[in-house]
Amino acid sequence: MRSCDRISNDGYIMQMQNFSVNDGDGIRTTIFLYGCPLHCIWCCNPENAYCPAQEMHHMTLDEVDKKISRQALFYRGNGGGITFSGGEATVQQGFLRAMVNRFYDKGYDLSLETCGAFSFDEVKDILQKMSRIFMDLKLFDDKLHRLFTGASNTVILQNIRQTAALRVPVVVRIPVIVGVNAFEENIEATCAFLEEVQGSHPAALSTADGQESGAADISLEFLPYHRYGMDKYTKLGIPNPDARYEMLRKQTNIRWENSQAEQQMESRADPGALQGMMDMGSFVSEFSFEERMEIPSEELLERYREIAAAHHIRTVSFR
Numbered sequence: 001m002r003s004c005d006r007i008s009n010d011g012y013i014m015q016m017q018n019f020s021v022n023d024g025d026g027i028r029t030t031i032f033l034y035g036c037p038l039h040c041i042w043c044c045n046p047e048n049a050y051c052p053a054q055e056m057h058h059m060t061l062d063e064v065d066k067k068i069s070r071q072a073l074f075y076r077g078n079g080g081g082i083t084f085s086g087g088e089a090t091v092q093q094g095f096l097r098a099m100v101n102r103f104y105d106k107g108y109d110l111s112l113e114t115c116g117a118f119s120f121d122e123v124k125d126i127l128q129k130m131s132r133i134f135m136d137l138k139l140f141d142d143k144l145h146r147l148f149t150g151a152s153n154t155v156i157l158q159n160i161r162q163t164a165a166l167r168v169p170v171v172v173r174i175p176v177i178v179g180v181n182a183f184e185e186n187i188e189a190t191c192a193f194l195e196e197v198q199g200s201h202p203a204a205l206s207t208a209d210g211q212e213s214g215a216a217d218i219s220l221e222f223l224p225y226h227r228y229g230m231d232k233y234t235k236l237g238i239p240n241p242d243a244r245y246e247m248l249r250k251q252t253n254i255r256w257e258n259s260q261a262e263q264q265m266e267s268r269a270d271p272g273a274l275q276g277m278m279d280m281g282s283f284v285s286e287f288s289f290e291e292r293m294e295i296p297s298e299e300l301l302e303r304y305r306e307i308a309a310a311h312h313i314r315t316v317s318f319r
Contacts, residue, residue: 009061011095014047014087016064018071022318024111024132026080029071031064031099033084035091037117039150040138041244042177042293044229046236048087061098068103081109081131090118090126097126104129116156120163132169134221135160139181140189147248148180157193164201164216171316172218176301177225178294179245187304191311194218198313219314222304225295245293 012034020030034056036048068082075081082103089096089112104110112127113134120127127133137156139145145153164170172194176182201216233240239247305315 006094007098007101008092008094009098010058011092012056013059013064014045014056016067019074020083023083023085023113023134024081024318025109026078027074028080028083028111029068030083030085030113031089033086033089033092033096036086036088036115037091037151038088038115041148041248042175042180042225042241044226044232045087046229046232046238061095061102064099065102068108072108075109079109081111083111083113085113086115088115088117090114090123093123093126096123100126100129116153116159117151118155118159120159124162124166127163127168128166130168132171133163134171134173135163136173136175137190138175140186140193144181144186160194161197161200164197164218167201167216169217169219171221171318173221173223175223175225176296176304178296178300180293182296182300184303184307187307191220191308191313194220194313195311219316220308221316221318222301223319224301225293227295241293 014032017030020028023030111132116135
C-alpha cells in the first residue's frame with residue numbers, strides 16, 4: 001500500500017471544538033489532532049511536543065463521526081463545516097485521510113489548518129478535498145525560521161507553491177510577533193513571494209474537460225500574537241515562551257529595536273544555539289524580561305496590510 005493510500009480508523013485528538021467561528025466560514029467544528037513537526041517557541045499548544053497523556057484522547061472514526069453528526073444542523077445555511085487542525089493534522093496522515101474521506105462523502109464543507117511541513121505527494125489527495133487551506137508561514141528567512149521553529153521552511157515554501165497549483169483557496173497565515181517576525185523585511189519578502197506564486201498560476205485550460213479553471217486563489221491573514229496558552233507551560237513544568245525567547249536571544253546574540261513602529265532584527269547564530277534552545281534541561285527558571293515577545297499594535301498590522309496590497313495580495317480575517 002502506498003503511503004498516500006494509508007487509512008487509519010483511529011487516532012489521537014486533543015479537542016473537538018464546536019461552534020468555532022475563527023477557523024473558516026460559518027459555524028464549524030474544529031478537530032485538533034495531536035502531534036506537530038515544528039517546535040515554535042511561542043506555541044500556544046505545547047502539549048503537542050511533550051506528550052502528556054492526559055491531553056490526548058484516543059478516538060475511532062465512528063466516535064468522531066457520531067460527535068460530528070450531532071453538530072451538523074449548525075453548519076447548514078452559513079457555509080459552516082469541519083476544520084482539521086492541530087498540532088499539525090497531517091502528522092496523523094492515515095487518521096486524517098479516513099476522516100476526510102468519510103466527511104467529504106457526506107457533503108460536509110472541509111478546511112485544513114497546517115504549518116505546511118508535510119510531504120505534498122503523500123497528502124495531495126487530502127488537500128484536493130478541502131474548500132480552503134490555511135497554511136502558516138512564520139518567517140521567510142530560512143535561518144530565522146530554523147532558530148524559532150526548529151526546522152527549515154524550504155518544504156513549506158514549496159508546499160505553498162504546489163498547493164496553490166491545485167486551485168484550492170489558500171490563506172497564508174503569519175502569526176505576527178514583535179521581537180520575532182514583525183519587521184518589514186520579513187513582510188516584504190513574504191508578500192513578494194506570494195505575488196510571484198500567484199502570478200505563476202494564472203487561469204488555465206483544464207486538460208480533463210477543456211473548461212477554463214480559475215487562477216490560484218491566495219490571500220494573507222495576519223494573526224496577532226496572543227498569550228492564551230501560557231498556563232499550559234506552568235502545567236507541563238516547562239519554560240514559557242518569554243523564557244525560551246530570552247534564552248535564544250542570549251545564545252544567538254539576536255538584537256532588535258523599535259523604530260517607527262517596525263522591528264529590525266539581526267541574527268548571528270552560533271552552530272550550537274538551536275540545540276541549546278531545544279534542550280529543555282539546559283534552561284534555568286529565572287530571567288529578566290526586558291526584551292521579550294510582544295503583541296503587535298493595530299497600527300503595525302495596518303502597515304503590513306498596506307505592504308500586502310502593494311504586492312496585489314488580498315488580506316482577510318477570520319477572527
